[in-house]
Amino acid sequence: MTASGLAAHRVSKQLGGGLVLDGVSLSPAAGSTVGVLGPNGSGKSTLLRVLANVTPPSSGRVTMDGQDITEFGRKALARRVAVVEQHSDTQIPLTVRDVVGLGRVPHRRAWLSASAEDETAVHEALEQTGMTAKADQRWQTLSGGERQRVQIARALAQRPSELLLDEPTNHLDVQHQFELLDLLSGLPATSVIALHDLNLAATYCDDILVLDGGVVVAAGPPDDVLTESLIMQVYNVKAEVTTSPEGHPHVRFIRS
Numbered sequence: 001m002t003a004s005g006l007a008a009h010r011v012s013k014q015l016g017g018g019l020v021l022d023g024v025s026l027s028p029a030a031g032s033t034v035g036v037l038g039p040n041g042s043g044k045s046t047l048l049r050v051l052a053n054v055t056p057p058s059s060g061r062v063t064m065d066g067q068d069i070t071e072f073g074r075k076a077l078a079r080r081v082a083v084v085e086q087h088s089d090t091q092i093p094l095t096v097r098d099v100v101g102l103g104r105v106p107h108r109r110a111w112l113s114a115s116a117e118d119e120t121a122v123h124e125a126l127e128q129t130g131m132t133a134k135a136d137q138r139w140q141t142l143s144g145g146e147r148q149r150v151q152i153a154r155a156l157a158q159r160p161s162e163l164l165l166d167e168p169t170n171h172l173d174v175q176h177q178f179e180l181l182d183l184l185s186g187l188p189a190t191s192v193i194a195l196h197d198l199n200l201a202a203t204y205c206d207d208i209l210v211l212d213g214g215v216v217v218a219a220g221p222p223d224d225v226l227t228e229s230l231i232m233q234v235y236n237v238k239a240e241v242t243t244s245p246e247g248h249p250h251v252r253f254i255r256s
């Protein structure tokens with residue numbers, strides 16, 4: 001059977017003389033939300049960059065619908081995969097609407113102006129991220145959290161089948177963290193999200209992949225993965241894991 005969507009097969013990445021990813025495999029179920037967890041420097045961003053075809057693996061393969069992404073075609077891949085990086089910046093004076101409109105570029109022929117479908121996609125993405133009221137504001141004048149939401153809106157306007165997000169909640173207030181993860185987990189698209197907050201991952205992710213030193217040390221549903229022993233092993237922090245009223249694991253860290 002051909003795997004649908006994006007998948008990593010025993011991917012390794014050598015950077016600066018060291019192995020930053022070591023035989024990592026990931027094959028998210030279509031439409032699922034997958035959290036990538038792990039300490040600083042464990043390889044989360046690198047894995048997302050390899051999945052996004054931003055950087056090639058040193059060994060192993062990344063496939064889209066079973067086909068190697070290097071053979072998939074850049075534009076075809078850009079129509080399917082949207083990426084929200086940890087830091088994005090631009091010196092070009094663009095409005096919020098312009099930035100969100102960039103998500104439509106892979107769908108557009110260079111010589112054609114925005115179609116009704118492009119405009120609908122931008123409108124919906126602004127609404128979904130609560131940025132409609134700021135649509136005409138310069139992107140450079142936004143707060144950190146607002147910029148983050150605009151980058152997410154750009155990715156949503158792309159209408160991808162796969163979303164790769166690197167710590168998308170790190171500038172967001174608690175309400176917007178919940179809203180974003182509610183939104184992502186409710187989308188038909190598959191989302192792979194690097195996260196630091198174990199409780200957000202436990203609440204919103206269908207599956208979790210834990211990296212440590214570039215190696216997958218645990219993978220599966222939050223119930224199976226987020227154990228006190230794993231948290232001690234990976235983060236060297238004592239924790240108590242209980243079950244929340246909603247049925248998700250809940251992690252309480254214990255200062256020793």
Ligand SMILES: Nc1ncnc2c1ncn2[C@@H]1O[C@H](COP(=O)(O)OP(=O)(O)OP(=O)(O)O)[C@@H](O)[C@H]1O
Pocket residue numbers: 015016017020038039040041042043044045046047
């Ligand atoms: N170009 C590079 N040259 C050398 N080492 C690199 C390079 N890029 C990344 N690394 C190293 O690769 C490791 C993994 O980095 P990566 O950014 O993937 O980690 P991360 O899990 O996303 O970390 P964080 O939680 O801090 O964002 C780090 O130790 C980093 O120093």
